[in-house]
Amino acid sequence: MNDLFNSFMSGPDEQGRFGIFGGRFVSETLMPLILSLEEEYDRAKDDPSFWAEMEDLWTHYVGRPSPLYYAERLTQHLGGAKVYLKRDELNHTGAHKINNVLGQIILARRMGKTRIIAETGAGQHGVATATVCAKFGLKCVVYMGAHDVERQAPNVFRMRLLGAEVIPVTSGRGTLKDAMNDALRDWVTNVRDTFYCIGTVAGPHPYPAMVRDFQSIIGKEAKEQMMAAEGRLPDTIIAAIGGGSNAMGLFHPFLDDKEVRIIGVEAGGKGVNEKMEHCASLTGGRPGVLHGNRTYLLQDDDGQILEGYSISAGLDYPGIGPEHSWLHEVGRAEYVAITDAEALEAFQLCCATEGIIPALEPCHALAHVMKIVPDLPADHIICMNMCGRGDKDVQTVAKHLGFDMSDTEGRRAG
Amino acid sequence: MTRIDAKFAALKAEGKKAFVAYVMAGDPDFDRSLELVRGLPGAGVDVIELGLPFTDPMADGPTIQLAGQRALETGMTLDRTLELARLFRQGDDETPIVMMGYYNPIYSRGVDRFLEQAKAAGIDGLIIVDLPPEEDDELCLPAQKAGLNFIRLATPTTDDKRLPKVLQNTSGFVYYVSITGITGAAEAEATDVGPEVARIKAATDLPVIVGFGINTPEKSRTIASVADGAVVGSAIVGRIGSGAPVAEVLDFVKSLADAAHSA
Numbered sequence: 068m069n070d071l072f073n074s075f076m077s078g079p080d081e082q083g084r085f086g087i088f089g090g091r092f093v094s095e096t097l098m099p100l101i102l103s104l105e106e107e108y109d110r111a112k113d114d115p116s117f118w119a120e121m122e123d124l125w126t127h128y129v130g131r132p133s134p135l136y137y138a139e140r141l142t143q144h145l146g147g148a149k150v151y152l153k154r155d156e157l158n159h160t161g162a163h164k165i166n167n168v169l170g171q172i173i174l175a176r177r178m179g180k181t182r183i184i185a186e187t188g189a190g191q192h193g194v195a196t197a198t199v200c201a202k203f204g205l206k207c208v209v210y211m212g213a214h215d216v217e218r219q220a221p222n223v224f225r226m227r228l229l230g231a232e233v234i235p236v237t238s239g240r241g242t243l244k245d246a247m248n249d250a251l252r253d254w255v256t257n258v259r260d261t262f263y264c265i266g267t268v269a270g271p272h273p274y275p276a277m278v279r280d281f282q283s284i285i286g287k288e289a290k291e292q293m294m295a296a297e298g299r300l301p302d303t304i305i306a307a308i309g310g311g312s313n314a315m316g317l318f319h320p321f322l323d324d325k326e327v328r329i330i331g332v333e334a335g336g337k338g339v340n341e342k343m344e345h346c347a348s349l350t351g352g353r354p355g356v357l358h359g360n361r362t363y364l365l366q367d368d369d370g371q372i373l374e375g376y377s378i379s380a381g382l383d384y385p386g387i388g389p390e391h392s393w394l395h396e397v398g399r400a401e402y403v404a405i406t407d408a409e410a411l412e413a414f415q416l417c418c419a420t421e422g423i424i425p426a427l428e429p430c431h432a433l434a435h436v437m438k439i440v441p442d443l444p445a446d447h448i449i450c451m452n453m454c455g456r457g458d459k460d461v462q463t464v465a466k467h468l469g470f471d472m473s474d475t476e477g478r479r480a481g
Numbered sequence: 482m483t484r485i486d487a488k489f490a491a492l493k494a495e496g497k498k499a500f501v502a503y504v505m506a507g508d509p510d511f512d513r514s515l516e517l518v519r520g521l522p523g524a525g526v527d528v529i530e531l532g533l534p535f536t537d538p539m540a541d542g543p544t545i546q547l548a549g550q551r552a553l554e555t556g557m558t559l560d561r562t563l564e565l566a567r568l569f570r571q572g573d574d575e576t577p578i579v580m581m582g583y584y585n586p587i588y589s590r591g592v593d594r595f596l597e598q599a600k601a602a603g604i605d606g607l608i609i610v611d612l613p614p615e616e617d618d619e620l621c622l623p624a625q626k627a628g629l630n631f632i633r634l635a636t637p638t639t640d641d642k643r644l645p646k647v648l649q650n651t652s653g654f655v656y657y658v659s660i661t662g663i664t665g666a667a668e669a670e671a672t673d674v675g676p677e678v679a680r681i682k683a684a685t686d687l688p689v690i691v692g693f694g695i696n697t698p699e700k701s702r703t704i705a706s707v708a709d710g711a712v713v714g715s716a717i718v719g720r721i722g723s724g725a726p727v728a729e730v731l732d733f734v735k736s737l738a739d740a741a742h743s744a
Contacts, residue, residue, distance in 0.1 A: 082615065092584060092611045094540045096636040096661055099643060238546055244537065251539045256662035258638055356585045356611065357537060369558045370589025372536045 083272020190222025192266030267310025271359030282316025499710025507557030525738030533582030665715030
């Protein structure tokens with residue numbers, strides 16, 4: 068049988084489905100917009116000039132390729148498999164988010180749209196969107212949960228410096244999912260001039276596939292760089308998951324390399340239990356329909372959506388990209404959960420052994436690396452996506468570790 | 482023939498426009514919501530749109546979002562919403578009830594089981610905002626098969642090329658969304674709506690009812706005059722939200738219904 072028929076890389080289908088997941092669950096007002104976006108993306112995808120423009124910006128504006136770095140001291144410390152970090156935290160704006168934003172903004176320009184809207188949780192996607200809008204002189208409006216505006220003040224200021232209008236969202240409970248609701252409400256109101264730049268591999272088709280394609284640069288580079296460094300593919304690849312865009316970007320080019328083990332790490336918050344104090348949609352949720360796609364969601368017995376909880380605002384979303392739901396069900400990728408406490412431990416270890424201050428999001432992946440590495444042989448190679456840097460999280464971490472940042476003597480408070 | 486088909490046939494025979502009222506099930510609480518729904522036919526409401534509360538109503542403005550939150554906070558569920566319809570139906574076997582909401586609570590219940598329960602509760606039709614024609618296999622086709630109307634929204638962005646697709650599996654009536662936007666936001670203008678309704682009517686024999694952006698008796702009359710009827714939601718729900726007694730809300734509904742019927 069031809070191997071093409073067994074490919075894990077051929078999705079989504081024409082209905083935008085990965086198995087039963089994905090789709091186009093939006094109101095009629097948005098439907099024509101989504102169809103025209105799909106058409107435009109299909110054209111761009113096959114247009115060498117589109118990718119040439121992306122390449123140019125990735126190289127000279129973002130600083131790609133990001134290095135693949137052998138974390139030697141971390142490896143020695145853990146005493147098992149060899150750990151490589153894909154350094155997407157070194158990108159301009161400090162995370163993988165800009166890989167995708169560039170693609171969508173170039174598309175928006177091709178479509179003649181002049182106003183860009185985005186949702187943001189921790190503020191990383193908002194900052195990336197505001198950045199690229201500033202570069203191209205486009206109007207930018209960012210929806211951000213009022214609760215997140217408070218806990219991510221530096222990123223709010225960054226977005227405003229970059230010329231974006233930041234709208235604190237008070238509807239619902241004022242978190243990332245409410246910001247996404249309000250962005251959709253804006254889009255349905257301003258259909259003619261506005262482009263909705265979604266920050267993750269979720270939303271109605273074609274967003275999950277399109278964002279994945281833009282983020283796949285991570286996995287493509289990692290594959291080449293690993294071949295150059297080790298002369299073979301890694302044994303395990305691993306990434307943190309909120310909506311799942313950095314993970315999808317790393318995973319996708321490896322999906323048909325069946326010898327490569329793929330692990331996605333969800334935010335376990337205070338523990339995946341019935342109190343739902345976590346954001347582990349696959350580990351603790353079930354399939355449902357929200358924000359334009361069918362996927363695993365945190366929800367109650369009546370189909371009402373629950374608020375997730377995580378120390379990391381960037382993982383604080385009750386859903387997950389539909390392609391992850393499918394990879395989970397077909398068993399091509401494994402999904403595990405890591406708690407806040409484990410992520411904090413990984414944060415400190417990474418600082419101390421590698422001189423890298425990681426964002427709290429990839430600390431979840433790193434915490435799982437710490438768990439599995441000691442039991443693996445020295446010739447086992449792990450590639451983990453270090454998808455963001457931790458400058459934005461320093462205050463949060465200080466608070467959780469009981470440090471008083473105003474205490475210049477460095478004494479431990481509390 | 483569903484209660485919806487029968488109602489519109491009767492209105493047509495009388496040469497009257499329809500008045501459709503939207504209320505959120507369980508807002509501000511179950512008992513007052515039931516009292517309000519029971520009072521709607523007497524206030525002149527031809528079709529009741531019963532909102533199914535959902536945590537993430539993406540097509541709704543703040544007024545209806547808050548109504549859903551109020552209802553959920555008092556413990557409203559899909560079962561209680563069906564129960565409310567069932568209790569209403571005990572005293573009224575004629576006024577059609579259209580359940581309006583989002584797909585997830587229904588998907589979570591299971592489509593077949595939901596349709597059976599909705600039918601048994603006396604629900605006549607469904608408006609599910611996040612199910613466009615592209616997703617007809619999910620609920621639209623099974624609902625029609627079960628004898629429920631599936632009412633589709635047509636919008637200002639539904640162009641002539643797309644309109645046949647939107648109308649194809651629609652039954653009961655067509656709900657024309659007068660504005661690009663969310664409920665309770667901008668105002669509908671009869672001068673914009675008239676030609677659009679005519680465009681849709683040229684493509685279907687179904688009645689075309691207009692909603693979104695209708696908030697006063699005057700607006701109810703002018704919009705009904707260029708369509709087969711008008712829907713008011715946020716303006717009614719807003720009064721419930723500000724604590725108005727049921728009788729006062731029903732007086733307001735009557736003023737809207739009378740205006741639409743005078744068109």
